[in-house]
Amino acid sequence: MSADVAATRREAGVGPVPGLVLGCDYNPEQWSPEVWHEDVALMREAGVSLVAVNVFGWSDVEPEPGRYEFERLDAVLDLLHAHGIGVNLGTGTASPPPWLSTQHPEILPMAADGTRRHPGGRQAWCPSSPVFRERAVALAEQVARRYGSHPAVRLWHVSNELGCHNAHCWCDVSAAAFRDWLRARYGTIEALNSAWGTTFWSQRYGAWDQVGTPRLTVSTPNPTQVLDFQRFSSDELLAHHRAEAEVIRRHSDIPVTTNFMVTAHRRDVDYWQWAPHMDLVANDHYLDHRLPDPLAELAFSADVTRGLAGGRPWMLMEHSTSAVNWQPVNVAKRPGELLRTSLLHLARGADALCFFQWRASAQGAEKFHSAMVPHAGTDTGVWREVVELGATLGRLEEVAGSTVRHDVALVFSFEAWWAADGEGHPSQHVRYLEQVHHWYRALRAAGIGVDVVAPGAPLDGYRLVVVPELFLTRDGDAAAVERLVANGGHALVTYFSGIVDADLRVRLGGYPGAFRDLLGVHVEQFHPLLPGEMLTLDDGGAGSLWAEELRTTTAETRVHATDGPVPGAPVVTRSAHGAGAAWYVATTPDLDATTRLVREVADGAGVRPLPGAGADVDVVRRTDGARSWLFVLNHGSTPVEVEAAGFELVEQQPITALTVPAGAVRVVREEVPR
Numbered sequence: 001m002s003a004d005v006a007a008t009r010r011e012a013g014v015g016p017v018p019g020l021v022l023g024c025d026y027n028p029e030q031w032s033p034e035v036w037h038e039d040v041a042l043m044r045e046a047g048v049s050l051v052a053v054n055v056f057g058w059s060d061v062e063p064e065p066g067r068y069e070f071e072r073l074d075a076v077l078d079l080l081h082a083h084g085i086g087v088n089l090g091t092g093t094a095s096p097p098p099w100l101s102t103q104h105p106e107i108l109p110m111a112a113d114g115t116r117r118h119p120g121g122r123q124a125w126c127p128s129s130p131v132f133r134e135r136a137v138a139l140a141e142q143v144a145r146r147y148g149s150h151p152a153v154r155l156w157h158v159s160n161e162l163g164c165h166n167a168h169c170w171c172d173v174s175a176a177a178f179r180d181w182l183r184a185r186y187g188t189i190e191a192l193n194s195a196w197g198t199t200f201w202s203q204r205y206g207a208w209d210q211v212g213t214p215r216l217t218v219s220t221p222n223p224t225q226v227l228d229f230q231r232f233s234s235d236e237l238l239a240h241h242r243a244e245a246e247v248i249r250r251h252s253d254i255p256v257t258t259n260f261m262v263t264a265h266r267r268d269v270d271y272w273q274w275a276p277h278m279d280l281v282a283n284d285h286y287l288d289h290r291l292p293d294p295l296a297e298l299a300f301s302a303d304v305t306r307g308l309a310g311g312r313p314w315m316l317m318e319h320s321t322s323a324v325n326w327q328p329v330n331v332a333k334r335p336g337e338l339l340r341t342s343l344l345h346l347a348r349g350a351d352a353l354c355f356f357q358w359r360a361s362a363q364g365a366e367k368f369h370s371a372m373v374p375h376a377g378t379d380t381g382v383w384r385e386v387v388e389l390g391a392t393l394g395r396l397e398e399v400a401g402s403t404v405r406h407d408v409a410l411v412f413s414f415e416a417w418w419a420a421d422g423e424g425h426p427s428q429h430v431r432y433l434e435q436v437h438h439w440y441r442a443l444r445a446a447g448i449g450v451d452v453v454a455p456g457a458p459l460d461g462y463r464l465v466v467v468p469e470l471f472l473t474r475d476g477d478a479a480a481v482e483r484l485v486a487n488g489g490h491a492l493v494t495y496f497s498g499i500v501d502a503d504l505r506v507r508l509g510g511y512p513g514a515f516r517d518l519l520g521v522h523v524e525q526f527h528p529l530l531p532g533e534m535l536t537l538d539d540g541g542a543g544s545l546w547a548e549e550l551r552t553t554t555a556e557t558r559v560h561a562t563d564g565p566v567p568g569a570p571v572v573t574r575s576a577h578g579a580g581a582a583w584y585v586a587t588t589p590d591l592d593a594t595t596r597l598v599r600e601v602a603d604g605a606g607v608r609p610l611p612g613a614g615a616d617v618d619v620v621r622r623t624d625g626a627r628s629w630l631f632v633l634n635h636g637s638t639p640v641e642v643e644a645a646g647f648e649l650v651e652q653q654p655i656t657a658l659t660v661p662a663g664a665v666r667v668v669r670e671e672v673p674r
């Protein structure tokens, strides 16, 4: 039901505030009212038009069970409104207050080893707890009733990053909810036994009450039980969102959303299932310096979020002006980086750029997290860059509402991620997200823009689909790829794809099961490589992680391995199929070889690279059908020249050729729209 409401609101083009948005989390409860007055004046100086308040407000607005104190929040909302600043209003339910966990310790989540997690941090609640749900929905209702038609409120912010710390709970209440979920999925215990393959290791269930959450056991647990627990946990959190959203909608017509975490370190929520329930898709993203290429991951996250938003403009609900406080080394942004990384989200389809948070906290666990107003105040590089960002957004205003569309689709699946990284697989060194990132990095370095799609999504209009390690493949997922190729499109599928169905049952008869006929290859045995072991490829590249005993059936071999466990084996193949072609890659080629390969495949599919794009230069085009804007973001240390003509918006001047200085961003309204 809520998905229908959400779809109607999205079609109506409901956004939080018209135009481009600069915003932030605002926690005035941490400061005295004198500071609030300085805050709103500074917000106006920076061009802030939307602030998220009351996200962690529970203990403040409901200091005792059922006693609500809204006076402070009233004052904050009125003050913001008086200064023309809109509010992204939190329901305040993200973190239960101490009175709730003291009165009802059963809401505390249980870990897989059966021990309880304690209060003292945040988000310590069991997603299946009826007591927690009831109290949270009651608070959401009070907030919605009071502020449902407050003129400052532009957007509802349910809870916060649902599942960030409490994605799973293994307690008895969760076990009962899991059983209900399983009953709805399978109907009978026999069907569950069949799906889970319980004849293996004497795991056959005789009755529902024998089934539990996959708590820590002494050996490898049942993989399908683990996968179903992932699915269930994601659904439980979504049900929580929906319960709060439903009560809000009774009191307010304002769009409702929650902030997603499409990042490298959170994988517990299937956002393809969630997105249809959002009036507006919002994401939180922080650069992760533990990764080999943090910028490419930022670009990927933005592309995933645009995919989740169905191609429509989306909102960056949180990112940081500089360092975070939760990585081993919290790297501060260099001059220009705040602007460039923010605008990279904008280039890839965001219309709202918000930061966590407005003013750096003086106390608490996040006091060393950067903010728009740093501890050192406004005579700082960070503040000046914040103001510059606000001014730049003013100059870019005309791109609001425009969209990004590419010729290449990349299939990304949260469910396949859960499944692929399970225990007992050929190699624990092959990690789904790393494989996806690897192919994305190569595509980005080759200047080939991609749209990220869910498995099984219709691929009409694309010239090429890239399918990295889609271990779990449903029949419909493979059929969508096959259809594209039959109709003249191209596909590139990588190893350990098409291996199992939705129950994790191996597709027999030779790998890569679901894609075997399309790709024209037959794999007899996997030969995963040891860490550091490399394959020599006869195109000059090197392969790592994986090799296979592979023979071609209808495919031709483009690249062989000359050594390794199967010397002479094909590692890159191409099969003409229908009116198109399907490529298969049976190792992880080094980044250069992968980049060369995606260039060749894209070229064959008729895909043109974006002008000037590369590993250090993001180039993205946004369009509104009548006009187009070319974004060029130079992350490198030398200027880049890009063929472009039109009006450049950052410097506000007509151009016939574009030079983008090191570290700078330029946005050209193109003379000839694309």
Ligand code: GAL
Pocket (backbone or CB within 6 Å): 160, 161, 164, 284, 286, 318, 324, 325, 356, 366, 369
């Ligand atoms: C997010 C969270 C914020 C803040 C931020 C710090 O995960 O939503 O409340 O903790 O991280 O990076």
